[in-house]
Amino acid sequence: MYQLLVVDDEPYTAKTIEEGVSWERLGISTVHISHNIRRAKEIIENQRIDLMICDIEMPQGSGLELMEWVKEHAPSVVCIFLTCHADFKYAQRAIQLGSFEYLLKPIRFPELEEVAGKALGKIAGEREQHAEREKYLKYYEMWTSHEPVFIEHFWRDLLTEMIPSEPRHIREYLSKGNVPYDDKTAHLPVLVRIQRWHKELVLREEKMLEFALHNVMQELLGEYRIKGQLVQVNREMLVLIIPDMAPAPVGLEKLQQLLQHFIKASNEYLYCSLCCYIGETSAAHDMVGMYQTLVKMDADNIRLRNQVLVLPREKTPSRNDDAMPEPPLLVWTELLKQYSENELLSAIRAYLDVVEKDERLHAKWLREFDQNMLQIVYHFLHLKGLQAHRIFDDNKEAALRATRSVDDLFKWMQVLVSQSIRHAREAEKTLNVVEKVKIYIQANLTNPDLTRDEIAAHVYLNPDYLTRMFKKETGMAISDYVAKERMDLAKELLRKTNKSINTIAGAIGYSNFSNFARMFKKWTGLAPNEFRQSPERQS
Known part of the structure; x- marks a missing residue:
């Protein structure tokens, strides 16, 4: 439930606002009344006020001054100004202070109730967002407090090839964080692929769940007594890096159990399906190649979901x-x-x-x-x-x-x-009928048997009727239009390709070269070979 504060130096007006609207229906359990700024501040300091309806000009201080104080001391309070003054400067200042609405007296109660309802909707939305942030905050804090940020950045930059995969460059990078590097130190990579989120997520929700994924993995690593670093490479891929020089050697069976536990928890609580791909122990300068091998392994996996897969030691036979x-x-x-x-x-x-x-x-x-x-x-x-x-x-x-x-x-x-x-x-x-006919002709220029009857059948019209309609709109007979389009295409092919004239004739629906040459000269004034050699070809 919500609490409302009405601030107005006119007692009658304040009482009318209190009694004129069904505040209970809007979810407001308590309505406080104040006739001056001093009393309003006392109420705000002692009560959890959610919504304030405030006059602007009052003898003991302006409502705008009260709003300035509220912004500093109780910023969650949403304010609606209700005043007799349609002054632009007042309205401008109210907007600058973040007021929800600026209303003029007298106002009809249904309108006031509608505006107050929208303001309470905003309050409810903000509270829901705050509760959701609090829900995931503990996951985020636990992750960041345990995450060695520098090492994570190193692995991300290495795997995404932001730094070269050469021992010298790796050594230089790690020296910036005072991290020792030994060329012989090896690590076991595990590619974790988020295959699908089980519900639609906005980016903020997705990020929060990614924090939770990191937290779950860290808890499981502790539970199984495995030292490891989970690195976010992109939105869908994470890589678990396990040092080969951990206090106790990591057995494959133990690691598979951990990953199966991780997949199950992700399915049940974090709304996603995963596949995990275990690679081979590699030195840091060989890690990019191993990572890319696991990425390809994932790309080839289009059937399996929520599985732990181990990189094959031998090349699999090619498929038939x-x-x-x-x-x-x-x-x-x-x-x-x-x-x-x-x-x-x-x-x-x-x-x-x-x-x-x-x-x-x-x-x-x-x-x-x-x-x-x-x-x-x-x-x-x-x-x-x-x-x-x-x-x-x-x-x-x-x-x-x-x-x-x-x-x-x-x-x-x-x-x-x-x-x-x-x-x-x-x-x-x-499209009108003529446009449909033009499109059909354009799509069938290479058909030597394209006829008027076939074209008419495409648009479900009598051939004679279509002929009259087409000529009335275009000024051309259908047969002439087909010939023109074919000749235009032939000119383009002669200009821009070195195909033989016979080939071009066949490509535009002429099986007889003589017919094509005669028709081309009729339309262009030149034989095909003359046209190809003419300056017009270059234009």
Whole structure:
């Protein structure tokens, strides 16, 4: 519950404010009244006031002066000024002091109640944020108090190649912190990969949970009596560095138990899934290479979650990729053209469910699948006259995560399919028939059998009616427009490539070179070879 202070030198006005609004409904349990600044200060010093409604001009001191005092002595109090004076300087000063609102008398009680409700909403939000900060503060303090900051910075700079991986440079860096360095001292790296947060987090919440991850790891290292340093390399990757010269040698089984305990705690309490990759003991100057090996090991892991994996001592045999089931790309292309979003996504999901169970599945296959689907979608967008970058610029994060796992890949497929179909439908609503015909012609210039009837069927119109409509709007017959577009394309190819004229003729839908040469001269006044050699080619 909240407490309200009403400050007004007119007793009737203060009493009216107290009784005119249903303060209990807003969560205010107590309303204090003061008719001067001196009494208002006493109330604020002795009570936990949350909201203050204050007049400005009063005989014993200005409400603005009271607000200045409140900012210094009780900054959590939210103030609403209620005054008879529509003076710009007053309002300006009230804003400078951080008042929530500046209202003029007389004011209707519903309006006052609405403003007070918004102010109390702000107070509630700030209290919630404060409680959340307090919740995670102990984790942060424990982490920072145990974290040897200099050593952490050293490992982060080394692994991210901010300092060269050479003993001389490493020695120079560590000497700044009076840390001894021995070329023979080795460390065991463990890559900890945050695979997924189980709920949506703002950056501040994510940072707090990262602090908690560090704290949990430090507690487990103490519990298992293992000396180690957890280093945050980026938002998704941490590296546990374990000195090989620890008081007691770290057994692999013991380390695996610690990491499994860490994964379980992270799942249950810190809203995330992890995978841990144990590398090989390496000297500091070899650590970057070992770290990159573990990063690649993680990139190849697209099936396993919440596991502790050990770097194989021997190179694994190459996979036989030929036996992987091929996706029915032609069928999916047709479903996309038909705008069958649900059917297409269901087919993709069913296919990926089968593939995910195949032990030979790896990141390279996901990349190839992603590229094939992009090719389908780009072809579809080209047919619709749409530019891909305008559709997918807002989904860069989903695109980057696509090859992390089958689930991430499917989420990206959902974006690709749904966004493509949505934009295509919106474009169709805005395009007139002639624009649709132009787009269709442009997409089918290389088809030697492109006919007026085929074009008319694409827009569901009678060929004769379409011909009249097209000529009325463009001034050209459809056949002439097709020929013009083909000749424009031929000129571009003659200008900018060294392809043979026969090849260019075939590329724009002419199987007969003589027909192409005759038509080209009709449109340009030059034979193709003459055009290629003319100054116009350079323009």
